Amino acid sequence: MEDVIIIGAGAAGLTAAIYAGRKKLNAVLVTGPNIGGETNSTNDIQNYPGYEGPGPELMKKFWAQAKKWGVQVKEARVTKVTHAGHFTLELDSGEKMESRAVILCYGRERRKLNIPGEDQFFGRGLSTCTTCDAPLFPNKDTVVIGGGNSAVEGALELARIARKVYLVHRRDRFRADEVTVEKARAEPKIEIILNASPAEIKGDKFVKSLVVEDAVSKERRELPVQGIFSEIGWETHTGMVAGLVETNQAGEIVVDVLLRTKTPGLYACGDLTSVPYKQTVISAGHGAVAALEAYKFVTGAKH
Ligand SMILES: Cc1cc2nc3c(=O)[nH]c(=O)nc-3n(C[C@H](O)[C@H](O)[C@H](O)COP(=O)(O)OP(=O)(O)OC[C@H]3O[C@@H](n4cnc5c(N)ncnc54)[C@H](O)[C@@H]3O)c2cc1C
Structure with missing residues (x-):
């Protein structure tokens, strides 16, 4: 029986591990392979107090500090958590673990397009991170799919690098802030295609085109692109x-x-909670609070 099991090793989980370690709790960090979490996806963190630089470097520091405080680590995905007096966790390895407290820090996942070619071309021209992969498409033709701030900001970012950027959105208006949409409309490299859904990704070894379907006429158009950026949100x-x-x-x-x-x-x-702001510093703060609360819960200390 562990005192606390922390699920996920992003900013939230690694911070919880540091705090649990310093409180001498018997803590185990159970995590999928992405140690450092989504912060690893950015090469330019500018808003983490006391640190500016690549995300993976920041997360290496988190990781080193968590290990220093003696947290045990188990690399596995948790598949089920049940509660009957204490918690029982089922892992994808088939193993079971038991704990008095559990801290969920497993983040969220990007929504899938669910179209033919998506799995085949992921990492071969299809990306879910404009911030990370835009620099790979200098003077190429690209498309961004989505209608929120990430999509429209992503299209503007790409326009600084790529030759052409299609911005495809399934509705007749964007959800993004109007000021950002205005910038995109004014950018000559960006061609906006509204009321259109992605239907298929085509290519050979790498992406060669995206087929989009008009919501009303059902007519299909093939956009000749080498880069496709899916910015359609998270689950x-x-x-x-x-x-x-x-x-x-x-x-x-x-x-x-x-x-x-x-x-x-x-x-x-962190990112999996109802707290609206999804940021590394916020996830880290959450990890600290939850670990201190778990300590009180486990030791029976009074508030
Ligand atoms: C492209 C990009 C750029 C960003 N830039 C910034 C920025 O500049 N500044 C900023 O503050 N924030 C930025 N963010 C947001 C920031 O990365 C997130 O808010 C932060 O990573 C959330 O941390 P987290 O610990 O809540 O979750 P995550 O970082 O998502 O960590 C989740 C962890 O859980 C593990 N996991 C998942 N499922 C399971 C399971 N079933 N069992 C066990 N383990 C599991 C994963 O392997 C991972 O280790 C950016 C995000 C992206 C995608």
């Missing part, structure tokens, strides 16, 4: 904690200011 998977947490309309885990869920001893931090 929070809560199936593995079904019944133990409340979720909001966006499917995120509802927490109070102390990161508590509706189940005593179960905490949630």
Whole structure:
């Protein structure tokens, strides 16, 4: 029986591990292979107080500090969490673990396009991170899919590098801030295609085109591009904690200011929570609060 199991090794999980280690809790960090989490996706962190530079470098520091405080690490994906007096975790290895408290820090995943060619061309011209991969397409023809700020800002970022940027959105207006949309409309390299959905990615070894379908006429148009950027949002998977947490309309885990869920001893931090701002510094702060709360819960200390 562990004192606390932390699920996920992004900014939230690694910070929780540092705090749990310093409190001498018997803590295990169970994580998928992406140690450092989504912060690894950016090469230019400018808003983490005290640090400016590549995301992976920052996360290496988190990782080194968590290890220094003696957290045990198990590389596996958690598939199910149940609660009956204490928590039981099922791992994809088939193993089971038991704990008095659990801190959920497993982040969220990008939504899929669910079109032919998506799996085949992922990493071969199809990217889900404009910020990370735009520099790979100098003077190329590209397309960004989506209608929110990430998509429109991504198109503007690409326009500084690529020769041409199509911006494809399935509705007749963008969700992005109007000021950002205006900038995109004024950018000569960007061609906006509204009311159109991606239908198929074509290519050989690498992407050669994206087929889009008009929502009304159902006519299809093939955009000759080498780079496709899918910026259609994120999904929070809560199936593995079904019944133990409340979720909001966006499917995120509802927490109070102390990161508590509706189940005593179960905490949630960072990008998977109902807290609207998804940032490394916020996830790190959550990890600290949840670990301190878990310590009180486990030791029976009074508030
Ligand atoms: C391109 C990009 C650029 C960004 N730039 C910035 C920036 O400049 N500044 C900033 O503050 N924020 C930035 N962010 C946001 C920031 O990366 C996130 O807010 C932060 O990573 C969230 O941390 P987290 O710990 O909540 O989750 P994540 O970082 O998503 O970590 C989740 C962890 O859980 C693990 N995991 C997932 N599922 C399971 C499972 N079932 N079992 C076990 N482990 C699991 C993963 O392997 C990973 O280790 C950026 C994000 C992106 C995508």
